[in-house]
Each structure stands twice: as C-alpha cells, then as structure tokens.
Amino acid sequence: MARKSVMRANAGAGDVTFNMTPMIDCTFQLIIFFILTSQAASLELAKLTLSKPYKSTAVTSEEFAIPYKAIVNITSAEGENGGRKGEAMWYVVGGKKVRLQDLHEVQKFIGDRLASHLKDGLAQKDFYVEIRGDKRVHFRHILPVMEIATNLGIGKMNLSAQIKTVEE
Amino acid sequence: MPSYTTETIPGEDAAHYKSNRQKRKQGSPKMQPPLTPMIDVTFQLLLFFLLTCQFRVAEGQIPGSLPAKGAPASVQQPDLKEIRISVRPGMDADTVGFFIDNEQAGTTEPRALYEQLIARQQRLGDPELIREKVPVMIEPVDVVPWEFVVEAFNQAVRAKFKHIGFASR
Numbered sequence: 001m002a003r004k005s006v007m008r009a010n011a012g013a014g015d016v017t018f019n020m021t022p023m024i025d026c027t028f029q030l031i032i033f034f035i036l037t038s039q040a041a042s043l044e045l046a047k048l049t050l051s052k053p054y055k056s057t058a059v060t061s062e063e064f065a066i067p068y069k070a071i072v073n074i075t076s077a078e079g080e081n082g083g084r085k086g087e088a089m090w091y092v093v094g095g096k097k098v099r100l101q102d103l104h105e106v107q108k109f110i111g112d113r114l115a116s117h118l119k120d121g122l123a124q125k126d127f128y129v130e131i132r133g134d135k136r137v138h139f140r141h142i143l144p145v146m147e148i149a150t151n152l153g154i155g156k157m158n159l160s161a162q163i164k165t166v167e168e
Numbered sequence: 169m170p171s172y173t174t175e176t177i178p179g180e181d182a183a184h185y186k187s188n189r190q191k192r193k194q195g196s197p198k199m200q201p202p203l204t205p206m207i208d209v210t211f212q213l214l215l216f217f218l219l220t221c222q223f224r225v226a227e228g229q230i231p232g233s234l235p236a237k238g239a240p241a242s243v244q245q246p247d248l249k250e251i252r253i254s255v256r257p258g259m260d261a262d263t264v265g266f267f268i269d270n271e272q273a274g275t276t277e278p279r280a281l282y283e284q285l286i287a288r289q290q291r292l293g294d295p296e297l298i299r300e301k302v303p304v305m306i307e308p309v310d311v312v313p314w315e316f317v318v319e320a321f322n323q324a325v326r327a328k329f330k331h332i333g334f335a336s337r
Contacts, residue, residue: 034217051315053322054278058228135315139308158229
C-alpha cells in the first residue's frame with residue numbers, strides 16, 4: 001500500500017516546461033519590424049512642428065532632384081522657459097544651436113556649405129537652402145535666413161512641410 | 169555478439185539490460201542548443217528599439233526660388249503686373265487673412281485662396297502664359313506665424329505659378 005502511493009507521487013512530479021517558440025517568433029517579428037521601419041535620426045534635422053498645408057505640394061527629399069543643400073532649422077520658444085507666442089528659440093545649423101542674434105554664424109554655415117559645393121566642381125544653381133521652420137514661429141525670424149541666402153547668390157529655396165495625407 | 173547492452177544507473181549496483189529493440193524505440197537523443205542567451209539578446213534588442221523609436225511625420229519640401237541679388241523677383245512682362253498676396257493677422261490670434269492685391273475681400277481659407285488665384289489666372293488671359301510669366305509675391309506681416317506663410321506659398325505652387333517670391337511689409 002505504502003509502495004503504491006510512493007509510485008503515484010513520483011509519476012505526478014514531471015518537469016513543467018512551457019513552449020517558448022511562439023514567444024520567440026513574436027519577438028523576432030517585432031525586431032524585424034523595428035529594424036525595417038527605423039530611420040537614423042539626422043543631426044541636421046531639429047525637433048520641431050512642421051506646417052501641414054491644405055493639399056500639400058511638398059515632395060520627399062528623394063523625389064527632389066537636387067541633393068546639395070544647407071538646412072536651417074528655426075525652432076519655437078513657445079512653451080519653453082516662458083517663451084512667448086511666435087518667438088523663435090534657436091537657429092539650428094549642422095546640428096549646432098545658434099542664438100537668434102548670431103545670424104553671422106548662420107551665414108557662415110551656409111557660405112561654407114556653398115563653398116565646399118563649389119569646390120567639388122558643382123554649379124551654384126544645383127545648391128539650395130532648405131528652411132525648416134516651426135509652424136508657430138513668426139515670419140520675422142525666417143526672413144533674415146532668406147535674406148542671407150539671397151545675399152550669397154543662392155537661387156533656390158525649399159520650405160519644409162508635411163506631405164499630403166491620404167485622406168486629403 | 170549479444171543483442172543487448174547493459175546500462176548502469178547511478179546509485180545502483182545491478183546492471184540493467186537494454187535490448188536493441190528498446191534502443192530503437194527510444195530513438196536518437198535530441199539536440200537542444202542553449203536558447204537562453206539568444207532570448208536574452210533578443211529581448212535587449214527589442215527593448216532598445218521600443219525605447220528609442222520615435223514616429224515622425226512624413227516630411228517633404230515645397231520647392232521655391234529666391235530672387236537674384238539686386239535684381240527683380242523675376243523677369244516681368246511689361247504688361248503683366250505681379251500678383252501680391254498679403255498675409256495679415258486675423259481677428260483671432262490663430263487665424264489670418266489672405267488678400268490678393270490688397271483687395272477688400274480677403275479670405276481665411278487656403279482653399280478659397282487657391283480658387284481666387286485660379287480665377288485671377290483666367291481673368292488675366294491665357295492661364296498657361298500667366299503661370300509662366302507673372303510673378304507672385306507673398307507679403308506676410310512680421311507677426312504672422314510661419315504656418316500661414318507656408319500655406320500661402322503652397323497654394324501658389326498648387327496654382328502652378330512658376331515664380332513665387334517673398335517680401336516683408
């Protein structure tokens with residue numbers, strides 16, 4: 001009798017395992033998704049809120065034929081350290097923050113980019129300035145950048161905006 | 169040659185005989201590589217991607233041009249006057265008015281601005297020629313948010329004008 005009960009107890013104490021395969025499958029699916037959809041963040045693109053115009057005519061950089069550019073970001077001070085509505089915070093050029101009063105640094109950045117472009121034997125008409133302004137910033141903070149580009153003899157200027165959505 | 173082998177179990181002196189039939193039934197031993205390190209690394213990767221990913225809005229560029237230094241915005245036909253779009257702050261802080269050639273009847277709607285530009289093309293003559301030759305000058309007031317300036321620019325591009333410039337008021 002005692003022998004029988006011991007045997008029964010041994011029979012019930014098997015190894016408890018759980019099937020890991022579906023979990024590993026899901027994990028790999030997620031990793032593949034993230035690897036495929038992730039884009040390396042560019043230092044040149046500051047974090048800001050872009051305009052979303054009605055029926056936007058904006059085209060992606062890949063569609064745009066001219067690859068040579070100088071990007072000037074204008075970030076908003078709204079909600080940052082008591083910044084007022086419409087005020088700009090920084091000009092961000094080449095990943096570097098420039099104070100609003102230091103416009104000569106923006107000029108130097110665009111000038112250097114243009115000079116290096118010309119040094120490579122490329123034509124000035126194949127160079128443009130991309131203005132990435134926060135939609136909340138007042139026009140008076142953007143205008144000086146346009147004037148700098150004009151003074152440097154740059155003929156092309158692109159404005160960054162959100163691309164037309166499907167529901168439009 | 170015996171048709172069985174012996175197997176000793178630790179802690180027992182007696183030899184247990186195992187026939188060939190028993191061995192065949194048991195099958196070959198399973199290979200089980202250690203999965204734990206791989207799962208660890210996989211989770212590390214997953215966690216990294218989950219914590220670092222940021223979804224961005226689809227961004228693009230609206231192509232435009234700048235006037236040449238010391239030159240007019242574009243080559244203008246003597247009989248074709250430029251179209252000026254004024255962008256002025258509205259009654260409400262979050263609205264603006266778009267006024268073509270300072271006409272009294274402005275609009276706050278981008279769609280209406282586009283329609284007015286198209287109507288202007290048709291009124292001035294051959295729309296194809298007008299788009300090609302007539303420059304559009306956007307004149308925003310200094311305190312207008314950039315969003316509305318881009319809006320005016322976008323509608324002018326939509327209306328297929330070829331020469332669009334900016335001027336300050």
